[in-house]
Amino acid sequence: MNNLSINNLTYQYTGTSKPTFKRVSLDFESNQMSLIYSPSGSGKSTLLKTIAGFYPQYNDGTINGVINFNNKNISEFSEWQLRQTISMMFQDPMQQFCMTTVEDEFIFTLENLQIQPDKMNQIIEDALSFTHTNDLRKRDFKTLSGGEKQKVALSIIVAINAPVVLLDEPFANVDIKSRLELISLLSQLKESGKIVIGIDHDLMGYENQIDQLIGFDEADTTFKPLDDVAVFKLFNQFNDSTNRPLTSEVVGEPIINCSDLSIANYDMNLINHLDLDLIRAKTTLITGPNGCGKSSLFKTFIKQHDFDGEINFNHKSIRKIRLNKYLQNVGMIFQESTKQFIKITVEDELELSKKNAFNNWFNDKQITEFTHRLGLDELSDRVIYSLSDGQKKRLQILSMVMMGHSLLLLDEPFNGINIEYIAVVVDLLNQAKQNGQTQLLISHQTHGLENLIDYHLAFDNHKLSYQEAF
Amino acid sequence: MNPVLKLLMMLVIALEISFTTSVRLNLVIFIVSLIYLIFFASFKRIIYLLFVTLIPAIGIYFAQKINGNYQYGILLVTRLYAFVTLGGTYTCKTSIEDLAGSLEQNFRVPSKFAYGVMGAFNLIETIKQEIIDIKLAAKMRNVHLSYVSPTLYFKSILAAMNWSTLLAQGMNSHLFVEGSSRTHFKKITIKTTDYLILIVVLIAIQIILIF
Numbered sequence: 001m002n003n004l005s006i007n008n009l010t011y012q013y014t015g016t017s018k019p020t021f022k023r024v025s026l027d028f029e030s031n032q033m034s035l036i037y038s039p040s041g042s043g044k045s046t047l048l049k050t051i052a053g054f055y056p057q058y059n060d061g062t063i064n065g066v067i068n069f070n071n072k073n074i075s076e077f078s079e080w081q082l083r084q085t086i087s088m089m090f091q092d093p094m095q096q097f098c099m100t101t102v103e104d105e106f107i108f109t110l111e112n113l114q115i116q117p118d119k120m121n122q123i124i125e126d127a128l129s130f131t132h133t134n135d136l137r138k139r140d141f142k143t144l145s146g147g148e149k150q151k152v153a154l155s156i157i158v159a160i161n162a163p164v165v166l167l168d169e170p171f172a173n174v175d176i177k178s179r180l181e182l183i184s185l186l187s188q189l190k191e192s193g194k195i196v197i198g199i200d201h202d203l204m205g206y207e208n209q210i211d212q213l214i215g216f217d218e219a220d221t222t223f224k225p226l227d228d229v230a231v232f233k234l235f236n237q238f239n240d241s242t243n244r245p246l247t248s249e250v251v252g253e254p255i256i257n258c259s260d261l262s263i264a265n266y267d268m269n270l271i272n273h274l275d276l277d278l279i280r281a282k283t284t285l286i287t288g289p290n291g292c293g294k295s296s297l298f299k300t301f302i303k304q305h306d307f308d309g310e311i312n313f314n315h316k317s318i319r320k321i322r323l324n325k326y327l328q329n330v331g332m333i334f335q336e337s338t339k340q341f342i343k344i345t346v347e348d349e350l351e352l353s354k355k356n357a358f359n360n361w362f363n364d365k366q367i368t369e370f371t372h373r374l375g376l377d378e379l380s381d382r383v384i385y386s387l388s389d390g391q392k393k394r395l396q397i398l399s400m401v402m403m404g405h406s407l408l409l410l411d412e413p414f415n416g417i418n419i420e421y422i423a424v425v426v427d428l429l430n431q432a433k434q435n436g437q438t439q440l441l442i443s444h445q446t447h448g449l450e451n452l453i454d455y456h457l458a459f460d461n462h463k464l465s466y467q468e469a470f
Numbered sequence: 471m472n473p474v475l476k477l478l479m480m481l482v483i484a485l486e487i488s489f490t491t492s493v494r495l496n497l498v499i500f501i502v503s504l505i506y507l508i509f510f511a512s513f514k515r516i517i518y519l520l521f522v523t524l525i526p527a528i529g530i531y532f533a534q535k536i537n538g539n540y541q542y543g544i545l546l547v548t549r550l551y552a553f554v555t556l557g558g559t560y561t562c563k564t565s566i567e568d569l570a571g572s573l574e575q576n577f578r579v580p581s582k583f584a585y586g587v588m589g590a591f592n593l594i595e596t597i598k599q600e601i602i603d604i605k606l607a608a609k610m611r612n613v614h615l616s617y618v619s620p621t622l623y624f625k626s627i628l629a630a631m632n633w634s635t636l637l638a639q640g641m642n643s644h645l646f647v648e649g650s651s652r653t654h655f656k657k658i659t660i661k662t663t664d665y666l667i668l669i670v671v672l673i674a675i676q677i678i679l680i681f
Contacts, residue, residue, distance in 0.1 A: 108586050
């Protein structure tokens with residue numbers, strides 16, 4: 001029986017006036033899965049990295065308080081001992097892999113663990129079979145989909161076999177099926193005697209699986225376990241809507257028309273001989289399992305991926321439109337926010353969009369209003385790179401929508417955004433749509449999007465077809 | 471052959487041909503390397519190496535010919551080809567992983583250095599993609615970055631710094647700790663034949679040079 005206890009933990013980033021969180025006291029035990037659920041920017045990632053011992057090692061900050069594992073202060077552990085006791089799965093698995101293939105990454109990890117070479121093969125096979133991914137063993141990470149990477153990352157955590165497992169938004173890029181599968185794997189992990197602690201901004205699938213739900217108390221800037229009533233309320237909020245009807249009869253003029261379109265990624269066929277119209281001034285949701293080709297389809301639409309067949313944008317083949325000119329009409333909100341930014345401060349970034357907009361759909365008053373509603377006004381002189389993931393995402397969405405592209409592609413724009421801000425983003429997107437913007441949306445998260453989505457396209461068998469619900 | 475000894479051999483040969491003026495030696499190295507490449511490298515790669523080198527080779531030759539010194543031109547051209555094919559023989563059979571492994575296991579180079587080099591090497595692709603993405607993101611915002619734009623450099627340096635911290639953290643999360651001992655799945659050894667090859671090749675080169 002192991003236990004991990006946190007006593008009066010306070011963490012403050014250098015250069016900020018207030019601590020991110022203060023006097024956090026929490027207890028975790030073997031055979032227990034805990035979930036930290038709080039708004040983006042409240043510091044749950046920081047809390048997790050502090051527990052794992054990455055902070056303050058990898059960023060300047062000051063830490064106060066004690067973390068005990070089985071009543072021993074972990075600050076007295078050697079680094080190797082600490083990493084062996086507390087393992088962590090990162091939000092972006094690519095940031096955790098330093099070798100090029102799955103097998104090499106396993107070997108690297110097992111060598112660091114000082115495992116004898118003759119035992120490695122068995123450990124790798126066992127760890128991969130835990131997530132049913134043995135066939136990925138020889139694969140290059142570059143050829144894996146987001147969900148496959150996450151499963152491999154989890155397998156490596158299994159191979160490390162540490163008593164404490166921390167997970168930083170482990171399912172951000174995973175579809176519903178894999179999500180439920182991975183959550184049940186975490187339950188198995190917990191039952192094998194581990195302490196499992198995860199953070200997430202989405203409660204889907206966790207009901208009846210977690211033993212402790214921890215929330216953020218704004219007034220005290222601290223993390224606290226929630227009582228049963230609060231937990232019940234939160235889950236109800238998430239479960240209220242399941243199937244929302246839509247029409248599969250699409251009407252209107254197409255902005256994009258694909259004929260006989262085929263897309264492949266490396267040697268894997270993603271889309272085969274597809275004929276499809278995407279309707280102007282509508283929001284179309286695109287869903288499908290991991291690795292089915294949603295992101296590759298978007299890359300194709302911004303001319304960054306090879307394809308066979310034909311794609312017409314406003315009746316003109318996109319092969320014949322110059323990239324510079326094309327990107328004045330077609331914009332994309334990247335999954336990774338930092339890639340989108342050009343300037344250094346929040347204010348400059350928004351100013352740039354205002355000045356360079358291709359279509360001025362928003363007047364100054366509306367921009368100020370949305371800046372305020374997205375909670376960005378108080379951040380205006382902050383350096384973008386110091387913002388939390390959720391804050392970055394909100395800034396990214398606003399600055400891209402302000403540009404006024406006639407077609408906007410949104411790749412998982414709601415990752416890291418909590419439920420209150422989703423409504424604001426929906427308003428913003430609807431306003432752009434009224435001005436004639438067409439929106440294509442990839443999102444696993446569909447809560448709160450009833451007023452936005454007009455059509456739903458689902459991947460099935462290398463094709464996309466319109467659905468009657470989402 | 472052991473990757474580090476092989477690298478050492480290549481470096482010595484490269485140094486020697488840089489400071490000597492034997493067309494014969496250059497030709498011998500070129501032919502031997504080419505035969506090696508024909509056996510071990512893909513046809514496409516050989517053509518690529520020979521063809522790309524042709525451009526500077528022609529340039530150098532004619533530049534020297536205009537100066538009236540065509541013999542010197544021939545020397546430089548053969549030297550260039552010797553360098554390129556010699557380098558090709560190294561990269562076609564030796565992986566960066568093996569080099570890092572050998573440095574760590576046989577030559578007691580600290581593992582953080584060996585893996586640091588390898589990590590940085592694996593990052594090159596990532597950084598290239600980052601630069602493409604930065605330019606793409608800028609175009610969508612009506613900003614056109616050329617290769618002289620400070621923004622491009624600022625963003626790519628930022629990306630590289632960010633990735634290097636993340637890489638260190640990632641390695642750390644998979645139990646890589648500075649100064650801590652590790653086991654080795656793939657044992658890299660130095661065989662007696664490796665030393666023999668090294669000595670024989672170097673002696674052979676001296677003989678070609680002298681006679």
